[in-house]
Amino acid sequence: MxxxxxxxxxxxxxxxxxxxxxxxxxxxxxxxxxxxxxxxxxxxxxxxxxxxxxxxxxxxxxxxxxxxxxxxxxxxxxxxxxxxxxxxxxxxxxxxxxxxxxxxxxxxxxxxxxxxxxxxxxxxxxxxxxxxxxxxxxxxxxxxxxxxxxxxxxxxxxxxxxxxxxxxxxxxxxxxxxxxxxxxxxxxxxxxxxxxxxxxxxxxxxxxxxxxxxxxxxxxxxxxxxxxxxxxxxxxxxxxxxxxxxxxxxxxxxxxxxxxxxxGPIIVLVSFALFLFSLLFAPNRGVLAAVLRHFRFQRRVHLRQGLLALAQGQPIYEKLTLRLLRNGGLVRADGVATDKGKARAAKALRDERRWAVVRSDQAHEAAAALYDGLRQIESVLTQDQITEIDRQIGGPKEVLA
Amino acid sequence: MSGEEFVPLSLTPLLIGIFAAVACALPGNFLLLRKQALIGDAISHVVLPGIVVAFLLTGAISAAPMMLGAAGAAVVAVVLIEAIRRLGRIEPGAAMGVVFTTMFAGGVLLLEQTDTSSVHLDVEHALYGNLESLIWLDAVGWSSLLDVQALAHLPVELPRMALTLLAVTLFIAMFWRVLKISTFDEGFARTLGIRTNLLGLALVITAAVAAVAAFDAVGSIIVIAMFICPPAAARMMSNQLEGQVAWSVGFAVLSAVFGYVLAGYGPLWLGAQDAVSAAGMIATVSGVILAVAARFGPCRTRSGAPVGV
Incomplete structure (x- = not known):
């Protein structure tokens, strides 16, 4: 019918x-x-x-x-x-x-x-x-x-x-x-x-x-x-x-x-159904997209914080962080960092130090404004600039166990 | 007009009309100043599905579940508007438009789908009520006001509306100071430790209660008109909140009395036989009052705006 x-x-x-x-x-x-x-x-x-x-x-x-x-x-x-x-x-x-x-x-x-x-x-x-x-x-x-x-x-x-x-x-x-x-x-x-x-x-x-x-x-x-x-x-x-x-x-x-x-009412209800579908599932502005974006952001923050903790030898208790690190093959099941994890952690800590230099230097004001704790420093500065910053920081030091 | 005719036929509808008008106009003042004037409009539309659902659940036309249903629908609507506004990042007017039209459409559809032919429940009734039918059959004259027997058969809408008016007045009297501060300067109110969000919600719920009670007695059109027109007219008369509220109560009473009398007796004076809708006439009179106030009111222009532009 x-x-x-x-x-x-x-x-x-x-x-x-x-x-x-x-x-x-x-x-x-x-x-x-x-x-x-x-x-x-x-x-x-x-x-x-x-x-x-x-x-x-x-x-x-x-x-x-x-x-x-x-x-x-x-x-x-x-x-x-x-x-x-x-x-x-x-x-x-x-x-x-x-x-x-x-x-x-x-x-x-x-x-x-x-x-x-x-x-x-x-x-x-x-x-x-x-x-x-x-x-x-x-x-x-x-x-x-x-x-x-x-x-x-x-x-x-x-x-x-x-x-x-x-x-x-x-x-x-x-x-x-x-x-x-x-x-x-x-x-x-x-x-x-x-x-x-x-x-x-x-x-x-x-x-x-x-x-x-x-x-x-x-x-x-x-x-x-x-x-x-x-x-x-x-x-x-x-x-x-x-x-x-x-x-x-x-x-x-x-x-x-x-x-x-x-x-009349049926037309209104059908258009409300379309509205509801869009509210939930529209890309970018929809609720589902916003939720997914939130979770993605949350994972990035946790991973970054986990890597910094690894690099500084601090114990990690937070469950989501541990799971993310383990799934990425960065720590073993008992919480000890793998080689890959150590390398990523050292890089994260070094980037943090580089950012600190960038943010304290007036010459890098424009780049420093982009700092949000997650941004890759390579996406902001050229290789030459990073080398220059590394010269100021000095060479890599041994990470204390 | 003699007491024998006036008391049974006109006294109770007139009083109910006045109480409903004042109960809506009081919170309307604050809603108007907070630029939420259309909340009344939205609430009066969403009350319909609430009443229909209550009827479907209980299977009878009885006041208590219907009032509950209506109040529930009003709260659902307020929550939905807020949710859509925040989740979808949509301007409040459009969010309101989406919610109240959809809920009203749902109500109409439910009404059409169920068999309500045996009971008095239809869209027209919901829109313009039947103030004229709330008569007091047991009264014989002014003396009935002292007659306990006759008073027991007053239309139930009268004590209910009076109670609602009392509750609304109490709410506004108790929270007068915080309401005033948070209406004019929300930031300052928050620094004083006033919980402005809760207060705003309480105001909307008070408005909803007034709307639902009035809706039951007199239909939604009076509710919308009384939420907005008397406060808007009063706004042209005074720069003080106290003055505005006083004027708005006066205008609400005036609209109710004149509207009722004009609807009931106006056509007779013009030679016609039957009365016209009292609810519609009350709304029309309040519009005339607003028009006069907007043209001649002492405080009608924006403060600081040059006159005559």
Whole structure:
């Protein structure tokens, strides 16, 4: 059943939803990346909650003029209008008052959403009839989606993607270094506005599929996921689009394959699974990589300290150190150093002495700054310099037993 | 309006609304100053899976396990946010966004998967509560306030909310000095020997307790609004923490009273028949108060910032 769904074999409607969701996921992931890099991820939360009053007002207007209140384009236009009012309030509050951005986000979010709920109850009690299924906009509902609705979503997703392609370079610059962008003469506030406009477009298009409470997840989670895998912004954008599209596609297919699987939450949970995988297993930035790096570092420190102890004839009791020395064939099972161990230990001690000279000599200041107790001195100084230092130290002396 | 009508139908929801608003606004002041204002938003989203899990485990709608479940979910969320922020080296806002959306999605999915049609548990209820339904049927008028028999049938939410408010007030009164110091100058607080990490966690847990209790009675939308709007409006009115807290309590009470009255009677004045959502209206009124304060409040600009820029 799931295989059928993934291969788009579950009928016309499910296929439409899956394609629409995938396009939406891609554009949400790509847009969200800029928002995330700009460190304004939660602004999308305010924007998405601020769409609710607009949806209700649009419904009321369309119904009172005798039209069909459920016309999707009308509802989406209404939501875009109220989201931009919310965005304007948010910017005004942060620019003109002492409130920080998070407080402004929270107040816009709660007040607009509260007002939207008031309007929802008005619609319920007015008996305009047929309930309009406006609650579907809270959590998304793809059941009974019409061809026209799916087309609106697909076209909306594609247009958003196109717009991003056009202004991605200035957006990247502003996301990384707004001051530099301003110094280059870029209109930073306008680019910020464009970025927010794109977020708004994604939110509005996604209302029908994932709903206004969860659309913010599609904007944030893929971007955070992609950030684990690369340090380059253009790759982050691509990967975020990939992660967003993939989770939206799998999520839509899964929700079509069985009853009682609402599309929005499933998409969010799939993208969280991708996030979790990246958090744990991404190279370099992932948790597993960090743990491995830690253990590697720990082994190097223990080995070095063990060799220095050997060279100075001190007894070693620490278990990890002993095991490392033994595994390296540097000491015998009874703790006595082998020939190889003696040679390595003498070298370690001599290097330590060389470093001491380097660090006390002003002429070697640059090299001395690299000292961390583990670095090979050959990787910092030339053979000639080491010979010169050895001349100052004098020849090798016998190691006391 | 006569006492026979007001006491049974409006007194208890009004009081519950006021208590919930103040209980959320008090810790909200400190969260706002610590730039953690959105914690309230996150907590109110993650409470849903907690309640659903509690329902699945006990199989009944009863207050105690649900409150426990909700509080547990709030703590899990706080821990998860912190873990993701540290392990993944992600900025706190994004970490919060990842956690609360995922937990909320999980809650919705669990709710859809289980058969909750026989009980009153759905997403809409969780979002905007039903303040209007918390009526006191045994009351006949103001005299009922002295009638032990009738008082025994008060909606349980009222004493629970009052207790929560008392606990929150006590926490803030007891830790006032350390909270104030650590909010404004964390480094200095640490040199004084104040354990700022523990204190911050305690503040978040207090906020979570207030949120969960209020959530049970009035829905999450009031919780989010009351955590942020009254303190934010109060911030425009005063440069003193004492003044800010006092203003925020005043604004919270004002929002609750006006919101409730407008929701209940406003539509009637306009000629409509039915009331609108009180929770939504309370949030809307608090937004209007914030808008007025942001436009005309005496301390609305950043200190040192030139006026009119």
């Amino acid at each position: 799931l295989i059928d769904a993934l291969l788009l074999q579950l009928g016309y409607n499910a296929t439409l939803v899956a394609i629409g969701a995938t396009l939406l996921g891609i554009s949400a992931g790509v847009t969200g990346t800029f928002l995330f890099l700009r460190k304004r991820a939660l602004v999308s939360d305010a924007i998405s909650h601020a769409t609710l009053p607009g949806v209700c007002i649009a419904f009321l207007l369309m119904a009172s003029f005798g039209g069909d209140g459920r016309n999707l384009i009308g509802l989406l236009l209404g939501s875009a209008a109220s989201a931009s009012v919310g965005l304007w309030c948010l910017n005004w509050l942060t620019r003109n008052t002492r409130l920080a951005e998070d407080a402004a986000i929270g107040s816009v979010l709660s007040v607009f959403f509260g007002f939207g709920i008031v309007l929802l109850t008005v619609i319920q009690t007015l008996g305009v009839g047929r309930q309009a299924g406006l609650e579907g906009f809270l959590l998304g509902s793809t059941a009974g989606m019409l061809w026209a609705d799916a087309m609106v979503i697909a076209v909306g997703g594609a247009v958003t993607l196109l717009l991003i392609l056009l202004i991605r370079r200035p957006m990247t610059l502003v996301a990384f270094d707004p001051e530099y962008a301003a110094a280059r003469g870029l209109p930073v506030s306008k680019i910020d506005m464009a970025m927010m406009g794109l977020v708004m477009a994604v939110t509005v298009v996604g209302l029908k599929i994932v709903g206004l409470i969860l659309i913010v997840a599609l904007l944030i989670i893929p971007a955070v996921t992609a950030r684990f895998w690369t340090e380059r912004s253009d790759y982050v954008v691509l990967l975020a689009g990939l992660a967003g599209g993939l989770s939206a596609y799998i999520g839509a297919a899964m929700s079509a394959s069985a009853p009682n699987l609402p599309t």
